[in-house]
Amino acid sequence: MDQNRLRHGHQPAVVRGRPGSRADHVAVRSRVRCPRCGFSYRLFRETLGDSMSAQLLDRKVAIITGAASGMGLATAATFLEHGAKVVLADIQQDAGQTAADQLGPAARFRRVDVTDADQLESLVQYAADEFGSLDVLFSNAGAACDLSPVAELAPEGLRRTLALNLDAHAAAHKFALRQFRRQGRAGSIITTASIAALQAGWNGAAYSMAKAAVLALVRQTALESKGTGTRSNAILPGAVLTPMIPPMFGIADADASRFLSRVSAAIGGQTLIGRAGLASDIANAALFLASDLSSWITGADLTVDGGAMAFTKDATVDLITQVACEFASDEVRE
Numbered sequence: 325m326d327q328n329r330l331r332h333g334h335q336p337a338v339v340r341g342r343p344g345s346r347a348d349h350v351a352v353r354s355r356v357r358c359p360r361c362g363f364s365y366r367l368f369r370e371t372l373g374d375s376m377s378a379q380l381l382d383r384k385v386a387i388i389t390g391a392a393s394g395m396g397l398a399t400a401a402t403f404l405e406h407g408a409k410v411v412l413a414d415i416q417q418d419a420g421q422t423a424a425d426q427l428g429p430a431a432r433f434r435r436v437d438v439t440d441a442d443q444l445e446s447l448v449q450y451a452a453d454e455f456g457s458l459d460v461l462f463s464n465a466g467a468a469c470d471l472s473p474v475a476e477l478a479p480e481g482l483r484r485t486l487a488l489n490l491d492a493h494a495a496a497h498k499f500a501l502r503q504f505r506r507q508g509r510a511g512s513i514i515t516t517a518s519i520a521a522l523q524a525g526w527n528g529a530a531y532s533m534a535k536a537a538v539l540a541l542v543r544q545t546a547l548e549s550k551g552t553g554t555r556s557n558a559i560l561p562g563a564v565l566t567p568m569i570p571p572m573f574g575i576a577d578a579d580a581s582r583f584l585s586r587v588s589a590a591i592g593g594q595t596l597i598g599r600a601g602l603a604s605d606i607a608n609a610a611l612f613l614a615s616d617l618s619s620w621i622t623g624a625d626l627t628v629d630g631g632a633m634a635f636t637k638d639a640t641v642d643l644i645t646q647v648a649c650e651f652a653s654d655e656v657r658e
């Protein structure tokens with residue numbers, strides 16, 4: 325197989341300027357294309373402009389799981405742009421390796437199945453051996469897995485979903501905490517949960533249960549890090565246009581990009597911000613939580629959802645309003 329072609333038939337692309345030029349520095353990590361759906365992510369510098377040119381993660385070493393695609397890939401590019409050294413970890417060998425190659429010399433790739441605790445332990449050891457320490461863990465790999473309703477949920481489907489979306493985060497926290505202790509230096513642990521942890525209806529039952537439990541893990545890690553300087557926080561994304569979405573609706577990889585464009589057009593106007601969520605929105609939140617800008621924030625749940633959790637999706641209020649209108653006109657008639 326051509327190593328530059330990916331499992332999904334797309335090649336990750338990072339826009340480059342002339343090597344070594346300022347244009348190269350600005351553009352190299354300013355846009356990254358998802359390997360699976362071809363979606364192009366606008367990153368931090370383009371969003372905030374040159375005024376935000378500080379290197380927020382200068383010399384920090386980060387591990388990002390689920391980094392071959394979606395939010396993890398966008399975050400890897402953003403962390404690198406801010407001076408970090410990044411180990412991208414993912415189960416997708418070709419996509420992950422190609423992304424790391426494209427992202428430059430401060431990026432490494434390790435093929436890791438996060439449901440295997442031994443592989444997570446060696447991942448942490450690898451980052452420390454390769455770059456000298458570990459400062460940031462972005463425990464992010466995840467997938468919807470079993471979408472069955474509670475009444476149909478089989479033990480195997482529940483276990484598989486929890487293994488990826490809960491157990492793997494607990495193991496990642498464990499090995500990162502041990503590394504922070506070994507090196508005598510604190511770190512920041514960021515874990516991707518979901519608004520499905522707060523409200524039913526966004527994803528399958530097993531996934532929502534796992535994401536809710538992740539919030540408890542995040543708080544427990546924060547508590548057990550009391551006085552050490554280590555921080556632990558959760559990001560709760562709303563519906564974000566990444567390759568995770570199309571398979572949940574039975575859409576084939578080949579149609580993913582067109583499908584996501586249509587979803588973007590359909591839901592954009594419904595959000596409080598007026599556009600759909602992008603992987604770069606999560607990357608920017610992760611950058612904040614990884615950096616010293618958030619040095620007094622730990623044990624927190626940060627929703628990054630375009631305001632979705634700020635209002636109710638339930639139709640009850642609309643129905644009461646309708647009844648009130650009908651009631652008022654009945655009163656006028658009587």
Ligand SMILES: NC(=O)c1ccc[n+]([C@@H]2O[C@H](COP(=O)([O-])OP(=O)(O)OC[C@H]3O[C@@H](n4cnc5c(N)ncnc54)[C@H](O)[C@@H]3O)[C@@H](O)[C@H]2O)c1
Nearest residue numbers: 390393394395415437438464465466518561563564566568
């Ligand atoms: N996209 C959304 O709307 C949304 C909303 C809320 C939360 N999330 C969460 O965001 C995180 C990132 O998802 P995304 O939307 O970027 O999806 P994505 O599919 O683009 O990325 C997930 C990555 O995790 C990797 N992965 C899956 N299983 C793995 C394993 N066993 N070991 C190692 N890597 C594995 C995949 O290969 C993929 O690269 C996930 O935890 C997901 O649950 C996504």
